[in-house]
Amino acid sequence: GDSVTQMEGPVTLSEEAFLTINCTYTATGYPSLFWYVQYPGEGLQLLLKATKADDKGSNKGFEATYRKETTSFHLEKGSVQVSDSAVYFCALLTSGTYKYIFGTGTRLKVLA
Amino acid sequence: GAGVSQTPSNKVTEKGKYVELRCDPISGHTALYWYRQSLGQGPEFLIYFQGTGAADDSGLPNDRFFAVRPEGSVSTLKIQRTERGDSAVYLCASSLGSQGSPLHFGNGTRLTVT
Numbered sequence: 001g002d003s004v005t006q007m008e009g010p011v012t013l014s015e016e017a018f019l020t021i022n023c024t025y026t027a028t029g030y031p032s033l034f035w036y037v038q039y040p041g042e043g044l045q046l047l048l049k050a051t052k053a054d055d056k057g058s059n060k061g062f063e064a065t066y067r068k069e070t071t072s073f074h075l076e077k078g079s080v081q082v083s084d085s086a087v088y089f090c091a092l093l094t095s096g097t098y099k100y101i102f103g104t105g106t107r108l109k110v111l112a
Numbered sequence: 113g114a115g116v117s118q119t120p121s122n123k124v125t126e127k128g129k130y131v132e133l134r135c136d137p138i139s140g141h142t143a144l145y146w147y148r149q150s151l152g153q154g155p156e157f158l159i160y161f162q163g164t165g166a167a168d169d170s171g172l173p174n175d176r177f178f179a180v181r182p183e184g185s186v187s188t189l190k191i192q193r194t195e196r197g198d199s200a201v202y203l204c205a206s207s208l209g210s211q212g213s214p215l216h217f218g219n220g221t222r223l224t225v226t
Contacts (some may be wrong), residue, residue, distance in 0.1 A: 004154075032212050043116065043217035044155070044203070047212055053210060080148035089154055093212060098143065100215060 004028040004090050006103035013080055013110050021075040021106045023090035031092040033066050033073040038087045080110045116218035118204050124224045133189040133221045137206030143188050147203040194225045
């Protein structure tokens, strides 16, 4: 079945460091891909998405590019802030369905 | 505006008891989802409603779990004869209902079965 694999955390970085969180997927057809973020004490919220191959989603300085050839959707940010500390979830939605499938999440901690 | 509201935020129950978890979605959102999140895991799909009907209940683990959405708005997840393995955070999300619409999550109900 469809699945998402994320790098294990926690990831601990200093402020202004470069961030990469790896995400790969297995899916039939052509899924849409998403990154959701969960800040402490809050519900999951959409960070960015990409709906077809080579699309780049971006928001709040974060970016991810839909790579069909490597079945990947890695999350990147050039300079993290303490306020980016959260749990990040990669997710997919197979075309024609409404069932979102999530990865296990990666906790990011940014130190001042 | 108001987001997705879930009540209670915490529920402790004894093994074998019945529990109900409530979700109040964003007004106007026709799609409603229930997910379950165990410690250290991502959200696991349980059921999806489009309007009043359950369009996909393939994630419900067994017949002890049931969910309703009688008027197409508020939904209740019902768990009978609770087991310790049911302990988790139960998440509700709603969306506008078109394919690919982003999910808006509530803060979840933490269920502990003792």
